[in-house]
Amino acid sequence: MNRLQPSTAEPEALGRVAVLMGGSSSEREVSLMSGKGVLAALQSRGVDAFAFDLAEQALCELRTLRASRVFIALHGRHGEDGTVQGALELLGIPYTGPGVLASALAIDKHMTKRLWQCDGLSTPAWRMVASAAQAHAAARELGLPLMFKASHEGSTLGLKRADHPREVGAAFAEAARFDAAVLAEQFIEGDEVTCGVLGEGDAAVALPLIHIVAPGGNYDFEHKYYSDETRYICPCDLPAGEEAAIAQLALHSYRALGCRGWGRADIMIRATDRKPFLLEMNTSPGMTGHSLVPMAARAAGLSYEDLCLRILADARLDAGRSAQREGASP
Template sequence: MSNVHVNASPIDVASLGRVAVLFGGTSAEREVSLMSGSGVLKALQSQGVDAFAFDPAERPLQELKAEGVSRCFIALHGRGGEDGTVQGALELLGIPYTGSGVMASSIAMDKVMTKRIWRFEGLPTPDWRMVGSVAECEHALVALGAPMIVKPAREGSSIGLSKVTDVSQCAAAYAAAAQHDPEVLCEQFIEGEETTCPVLTVEGEALALPVIRIVAPGGNYDYQNKYFTDEVKYLCPSQLDADEEAEIQRQVLRAFKTLGCRGWARADVMIRKTDRQPFLLEINTSPGMTGHSLVPMSAKAAGLSYEQLCVHLLASASLDQPA
């Protein structure tokens, strides 16, 4: 499975119609979305697609109808773009869109709901506590042990995330997360190697793409290192043992299917140092498409260029309730 090669059928770009690339938006990840969407728009136009930019922060979505849009490429990240709300609006407008539908998008954006479903289905994910105060955060540290990760339940790109090693740090960590979301997640920290694995639907079948191993300076894969430095090393091929890579791909595919995702996604997985057990952290249903992004890197290793990936994703646009 780790040596996956994507043989996507040729796509008639003229059949894709007029395309809106949705990017920008109002979430805390607006800056990243602008980078993702600009890259996607340029790639689609380079392949002859009739695509244009559409920022939902600046124009109401119902204008898509007046523009004669046939389908949308969603390059929005975070709330208001990746959480089922835009997907629901496009369902009502009857305009097919890339990525997961309303329910899967909504669940995947909520890390706690995601973990509850994964745990119920027997998928490995770190222990956690939901907290609503500094005192509860301190109790979570006792229950989960140090170090502990504190983060907003519904945010991405490591925004509002802190690593806590001592009870004295709980107040600041809780405040950093709570300013982005009243629901704060405290999660057991898994010491080990950080990996990520994209999933791409090809001719109706979900495929796990090659795993990427992430080596960040001091193990700190934060917002700055994700998008604005070249200090992080991304290993693809991952150089993991073949059986280990295959197991990560198997778990990620299960995670994708369990939530009812479609089109594409990318799951983050930690490999525990002590026993090499993989743990699913979260799944992104509208992954980044910037110059630092990981889905294009993995897709390239599987034989798909950035431009081919964008066209393939656009061709997969669909609705929960086809007209």
């Protein structure tokens, strides 16, 4: 792909910026890491940015603090699910990332897969299960291995694989600890890749793919955020034609959900026929030292600091109104 250009917005034009982080979801600690990284990056570029932890401050305080726009570095529920986005709409403060509807859809793995399926996009077969008995029925119908997922969680929380019928009950129980809605999904054996996306509509661009190689194929919470054993291959080692096709699939999946600003599609490539399958869409991806969107942006010529500025300059409200009084442009 062509090298990405940084935002042309001047730091003063971006106004006073609140970096939302922390919060009360199960991904709080990851969000704090993301938020601190974003805050330091923005401040290093002269942006008047400050930290705002939703677990310690009421959102309405943003007005008192004269926030003119918000960088959402929250992950999971009450941050990535449309709730904060809706509150910011009421406050009239432009924010980064997708709007209310796209955020609510993307956090729900079941609804995401239904929309992708309706749009003709490939995603692993699945069933929603509410009991161990239903989990065993899904295993018989879909076959093993099977992934059990908390439908409204991210960062691999509430994710458990079952390779044998005797493991199904425990895998369901692990997912159910995090969410009453549990998704049982066919496991796709093959290569795991991820594709970041920036922008909106026809102007959206796919970042270089990253091939994820985790120890034993186990890309869990530890290997995602803390371990140095996971290998990330970027630029990707896939054939150019295959990478281009997967990038187009990611763009299609992003647009199908109505996303804007930025996001990241997670994809498995089936080993037997190299067919790609969409797993989920992240609408507030991680910005930690191990995070993937910054890694892909660097491969496209965009530093971490410039990535933060570019995302921030795209902040707006659902109605399309940007931070007009600051006059920012992407």
